[in-house]
Amino acid sequence: MNENVVKRNELLAQKVIKGLQSRNMTGYYAADRGAALRQALALIPKGSTVTMGGGMSVHEIGLVEALKSVDYHFIDRDAMADKRAAMLAAYDADFFLAGTNAITEDGILVNIDGNANRVSAIAQGPKKVLFIVGMNKVCDDLDGAMKRARNVAAPINAQRFGLSTPCAATGSCFDCKSPDTICCQFLITRFSRHADRIHVILVNDDLGF
Ligand code: SF4
Helix, strand or coil: CCCCHHHHHHHHHHHHHHHHHHCCCCCEECCHHHHHHHHHHHHHHCEEEEEEEEEEHHHCHHHHHHHCCCEECCCHHHHHCCHHHHHHHHHHCEEEEEEEEEEEEEEEEEEEECHHHHHHHHHHCCCCEEEEEEHHEEEEEEEHHHHHHHHHHHHHHHHHCCCCCCHHHHHHCCCCCCCCCCCCCEECCCCCCCCCCCCECCCCCCCCC
């Protein structure tokens, strides 16, 4: 990566981390995927119960594979036949892992969801939530973050899951009410009531969508 891009990302990450701090959340900067993995494992004590609700970024830094070791109790919802049980188990986990659809420069997280298992667990339930966030997710402001969620993240996810939505066909949001819509719930995380619950690792790389 070009050294000027690296410098810019470091400076931008420090701005986001300051914004998170003002919202009772904790941010970290990782220079690359390996540093992000080390930071995540430093935050999750061995023996923790860990789960997630999707999140390509979490996979991309190698965190899922690392947590499948004997040292952790990783609830792998993809391997569980009873999806409802997996969903309910998430609410009592020590850690819930997630990517984000967007984050603003001043630390507001934006996430959209179809089933709402992901956004509901981010909002309440798991003792801690750990976000893995590539610098490609940082937007100027809340308006930009909402636009990113609808016009970048949602169309790609709709295509990924083979859904019949206007954005899957065109790449842009049409504010649809399609039965397949993945925009059933919007979660704007602007403050954490509970200190030490929400942690965000900003990674100097493009991760997820
Ligand atoms: S509202 Fe519909 S068209 Fe817009 S991003 Fe969501 S699923 Fe796609």
